[in-house]
Amino acid sequence: MTLEFDLYLQEPKELFVFDSQTYDPFDENALGEAGFDYIVARVIGFWLRAPRIATRVFLPPERITLDMQEKMRRAMRSWCDDLLIANRRERVEFIINNVIFFAVALLMLALNWWLQPVISNPQMVTDANLRSWLGYGLDILLWVAVWTPLSALLLEWFPLYRRHQAYRALRNMEMQVLPQTKD
Template identity: 30%
Template sequence: MAAGQEPRRIEADQGAPATAGDRPIELKIREIGQLFQSLDPLPFRERDLDAAVEEYVVAWAREQGGARPIHVLVHLPADEAEREEAGHIADAIRNYFAYRAEVAGWELKELFRVGRASLAIGLMVLALCVVLGAEVSGRVGDGYVGRFFGEGLIILGWVANWRPIEIFLYDWWPLTRRRRLYERLARAAIDLRPTPT
């Protein structure tokens, strides 16, 4: 940060509403640039949101829950509201969350791809362990040593399937919830409210 330069800061309405969905998500900024990553070289409508802005908006949207429409209200000085870029704020925010929803969808597809590959490998390992376990038990006998190797190999086979089971039972939920939240934010109503300087 250059000497004498004021630190970047986003002020947000910190008062918790009685019901999260009753109020819009409010952002108070001094300049439009505070909403977006300052180093992002892309055109204005395609820029990434500032990390603090994204975190705040996503947290409030998550609190609202359900499928209720999301409303974002951006407070900014009147002179900033008159700039050409101000007319593109809503599109830029919605485009950003539409892109994040798309990325979450890609991550979900990749997770399922890994899950399918892991399941194929896990089932082959399980089948091999069952065959080897039966072979070892047959050669060593049904005593403790034979049961130790036979049951140990069966356990190893099931452990090899732990990851695909975890993926298909649990890991996809958070990604699906995140994608739905981003999709809701991509459809949000976004309004600007000029404030006197």
């Protein structure tokens, strides 16, 4: 599947940076954001694999030079490479943090396994209600310790992966630079 985008820009830099000075809210083709952000917002919604992207960038004829298309392709690749590096670093930090949380969860499991027989022994803790409360407290502590890395992996890692997929798709997108025509 190929997603096709037509971007009407006043300056080539608007592909990467929103310029509030040239933005016209009454222009039906005005994006109101950087072209890159516009495309990422639509590509990131694909769950497992980002689609192929084809983009036509329309610029005023006086802004187009002979090598403009190649310059914009190189700029897009460079921009996406930087974002991919930052995303990779973020994913590595995420994995490191969750490995630490998982190690804490294993320690909590060992502590729970060691303390449960002690707490449930009537000779060690004579009050039945206190034994029950301490046993439940350790169980809750264990569940929280185990759930933290699992929920992070299930709920937080996936958006990082989707951004990675979107950046890769934009890095390899087909791009044409065309002159705007007067309607």
